[in-house]
Amino acid sequence: MAGLDVGHVNTKSIIIRSEEILGFATVPSGLKAVSSAQEALKKALQASGVLSSELKMIGVTGFFRNMIQKQLNIKIAVPEEVAEAKGAVFLNRNSRTLISLGGNIQKALRYDQDGNLIDIIQNDKCADGLGIFYTSMAKAFGIDEHELSELALKSTKHLSVAIHCPASAESEAIDLICQGIDIPDVADAILRFIVERISAMCTTIPLEPEIVVAGGLAKSRALIKHLSLLLKHDLNVLSTPEYVGAIGAVISCGSEK
Amino acid sequence: MSKYSLKNGGLDWKRAERMVAGVDIGAVSSKAVILVDGQPYAFSQVLTRTPKESSLKVMNAVLAETGLTLENISYIVATGCGRGQVPFAHRKITEIACATAGAVHLWGPSVRTVLDAGGQSCRVIHCTERGRVTDFLWNDKCASGIGRSMETFAYLSKKEISEIGSISFQTETFPQLSDFCTVYAQSEALDLIRDNVPIEQVIAAFHQAMAKRISTLVGRLGLKKDFVIIGGLAKNQGIVNGIETFLKVSRLTTKTEWDPMLIVALGAALYADDFYKGVKSGVSTSNKDESIFSG
Amino acid sequence: MTEKVHNTIIQKFRSITKNPHEYAKNLKEDGQLLAGYMCTHVPEEILYAGGIIPVRIISSHVSQGMTRSYMHETYCSFSHDCAYQGLAHNYDFLDLIASSSSCIHMGEAFNVWVRFAGFQEKSFLIPYPHIIETKFAGLLMKESYEAFRQFLEKLLKRPILDEEIENSIKIYNHTRRLLKRLWEFLRYEDSPITGPEVSTVTLASQLMDKREFNQMLEQLIQSLEVKPYKGPSGVRLMVSGGACDDMGIFDLIENLDYRANLIFVDSCTATRYFWFEVPEGRPDKLQAIAEGYIRRIPCPAKDNVPGTGEKKRFRFIQQFIEEFKPDGIVFLYQRFCSPQPLDVVALKPILGKLGIPSTEFELDTTLPITQFRTKLEAFLEMIKGVSP
Amino acid sequence: EGYPKPDLIWTTHLCSQHSKWYQEVSRRLGGIPLYAIDMIGGGNAEKDSKIVNYVSNQIEEGIRWLERITGREFSDELFIKSARNEIKCLVLWGNICALNRNSPAPLDERRLIALFPPALVDRTTDEAVQLYEALLNEVKNMVKTGQTVAPNQRYRIVYFGIAHTYGHPEMARILRDAGAEIVASVYTFGTCGNFRGIVDGRWSWDPIDPEWVEELDLSTRRKAIIELSKIVLGWPTWQGVRSYWALEQMARAMITEYQADGLLLAPSRSCETDFRNGYVGLQRIFKGQIPTIEYDSDQVDVRKMDLPGAKRKTELFVKLMEAHKRRHAR
């Protein structure tokens, strides 16, 4: 079976056969969700050495799921929060709280042992696009997301930028650069901004351990370090964090059958 | 990446009386312009990661082709947000004053309003016919980063920054996006994509929103004829047209041979030329009260 | 000798503004009761009469997101920072907090302290009029002060006597006269003290025991009067706006590429705090305090002359312009502040007629220093007529 | 532009912004005389004699000011009649809203919003009183016969926010399709409606008996002014202005009295007081107890409204209520 998570920023696809992950692929959504979904599926199939004819079922989730369901006539479309909760439980049985750090939306959700939703909170409008901001700042420094996290870990100073929103944080980060502050400290300030906004959101709902983290941003080690410090909880980053949604979509197909 | 070009090769600096330079150290890129006997001779533009490393890089880039050395340049004025970290500069002038100086030099004394729309901030400046600043307005924080949001939007839609301006022309009708700030416009743009709005219309809507935000800034300070737009966003035709339609005023036509991002550096070079003439003839022409310059 | 005295005292004031908690905790150890207040419309004289030292709650300029899940995003950065002080338990040593119903943004910060930071029992909100220039406002203030006095008497388990209030009125008036003399220095080109130093001293006065503050300030003024200080004077800048306890921006004004001097600050952390006196020797002490506070320079959230809708503060500003002769006005207001920017819109045409240029700055918890430096220097270039 | 220039401006002042706009209007139109009545809101203001006197004194002085500005004599007789009508309309509106406590609720937020403008704009005439008396009887009849404008009331929602949000087509559709109806809202109830309010330390949304208005002693100008000040200070919208305590009390009482399944919070970015202060705090308090969702709306500048977020969160709100119902059904 195949899972497709067509998110704001990236389209993730994963191939699973009887609870075993065969292969996965990520393709930028690039504001053309349909073509990127097809491409991601094709790449995932290649990666897992499976022919598209062998696919029994495809489950789609993510921000563009309805669009993809209609245009690629896929039977099952699963809302993100359901897919991510199911995926989290599949990857970690005793997880009860998931923090999902996507490209445009961040959310924290609580669920019971079979992934049924108990409570959920999403970021407010001024905190939209934290993932996109993370990537664009990496690009501005001429490095990729992974290096940005490594650089931030090397920072010594404890600087901070405006935490209202990505636009203000960016203008103050650029201002720090103009003051001659070197990149690791500015990268650290940017991460602290993102983490402050995420933790402000998460602490509104009671966080029940175990807390797991998913989404593309979770791949940033420095960010997770800051976040667990601020939340005063140890966070368990799920393996392949950005595919949690896609995995959940596959599981929802299974239960659908 | 560093761009370099010789303005007019005809000038031979060896026989020139004076050579001066203006250096604009920006957050994203740095630019340098050399004047020979008051005539623009050569300029360079260098993408920089930090201002500290860029002042030498951009100066070397402009000197390299001409065979000039730093010693030949008799007066250098630094501007831009990194102007404090230019060791070889004789004096520092803000990019506000340089913008009007460069604009008046290029488009003539009829210029009264200069919009410097850069990556991080947009500045509206009123000036006299000689280019002296009479009033200016800097964008408020919720209107910051409009230039940068263009780059991010181009990256999101997997298109080139220079491309999206013209794409926004391909459609007449498009929905309305919130023009309050870049963050709102971006997240609403993603929402439009989900509702099957074709991508050209979304790009056009994004440009319209950002152009409206800049126009309200210009409107706050007031627009006096003649109006010019400089800075990187002047190269984005979608933004420029949006501003012209909202303000119902058309700007003076762009000087094709001059990249709008270089005009602040040109202004700095003009100041350098003026200060140097002042130093040589013992009378400072440019500003009445010498004592206020502690720098 | 005076050079050393002059600097050591200012240095002491500066260290108090840098870490106000340390100073306050020392007071606590000497057995003093401490009350925190957020808005300058709190009648400190009544607290001081009951032996409680009023200490203003100021922001720590720590960029944090926590208060976004207690207060809405679009309240001013100053109120978010003050709310954070309570949530971060930086002021747990306070015996009580008091505030008056003034700016809604500060009301939010106060509410967060009361509801979420454990000050439910140890807090008092003084109902305070917004439109101050009426005799009814004076009556309401007197009655609210009476209720506040009873609350304190219950807390102290003893009455607050009239002569104790009269004594604290005298001490506070003395502080106000001293501060006024300190700011008068800035009128003259060769002022022996700079604007940022005077602002630091004024902010320190809001964090200290007034008796101790008065002694230190008297010493400072004596040393200043003796000390001729012939510094080169530059462009004279006057600041007007909201609460600004970040001395960084004042220091920036005084060390730009072009020489500029900060010669006046119209804000509630500076001159609006003390530019009035409470009438002394009156039989009804609370009535006297009300009359005094009515004659203050009104804060933009409380400035509406009934019948005409005119703004009384504008008259004060024009008077300061005549006395201190600024070359330019710098408006400072916190981001998302609502009362101040609306006044700036109305003030600009008046300044235009007086031929004084002005520029605006949006303050925040953290400041983009290079951008502010560029804006200030461009403003100075404009004033000094720099042109190619 | 386009409006005739007013001769005078008569307004109230509540938040730190309120009369500042009128000062700006007065300045721009060349200095129009302006009188603002300072309403210090905040928990239980109508029972605080200091504040009631302060507001009454200002109204009394305001009347003298009006006589000076207009050169007309003030008619106490007309004033006392209109004061009684006004109080009657406010009390009647409270009674009409209280009928929504029944299940199924006869009216929903959209109808209430459509019906309350007369109470907002002109509640001093006899016609207004008759209109609301008739409406009260009609709605009472609906309750008796079990009629309702929103038959599918699977979820009953308490709404804190300004009317604009749910009126948005997309949000309205999401709620209607799920059978989620807003049965109680602080804006519609509290902008021109009165209730018992704070009774020995707790907020009660019980309506006031309309007969009480008849027995009110409004024999002199001063008495009419005092009753008017009290009734207006008693509006629910003022209560939360200075105290989270009153806001929380109102929300808790509304949730229990109207048997709510969910609390929808929509702070408005352009309002600094009635419809924004304390809402984020409310979400923190009620998140654990009842399905609660909060998103940014805006009653003035639609550009500032969080449309994408509002759509997402309204869908989540319905899912949360569903999950809550299913969990408690077991």
Ligand SMILES: Nc1ncnc2c1ncn2[C@@H]1O[C@H](COP(=O)(O)OP(=O)(O)O)[C@@H](O)[C@H]1O
């Ligand atoms: N190696 C990485 N380290 C940190 N962040 C990353 C990394 N790779 C991608 N990201 C971030 O993850 C985001 C996309 O995550 P994803 O969960 O796919 O978002 P969505 O589901 O909303 O499309 C990108 O915006 C990017 O900033």
Ligand SMILES: Nc1ncnc2c1ncn2[C@@H]1O[C@H](COP(=O)(O)OP(=O)(O)O)[C@@H](O)[C@H]1O
């Ligand atoms: N070829 C181009 N077409 C359209 N926009 C451009 C182009 N090149 C640069 N820009 C815009 O100009 C901005 C940078 O302008 P610049 O004046 O260098 O900014 P700054 O003055 O802050 O250094 C970029 O963010 C980009 O949006």
Ligand code: SF4
């Ligand atoms: S610029 Fe930032 S703070 Fe301002 S409205 Fe936009 S997102 Fe919010």
Ligand code: SF4
């Ligand atoms: S006046 Fe402005 S800075 Fe002061 S509390 Fe109110 S909003 Fe904040």
Ligand code: SF4
């Ligand atoms: S709606 Fe809100 S901002 Fe507007 S006047 Fe009323 S309380 Fe003030």
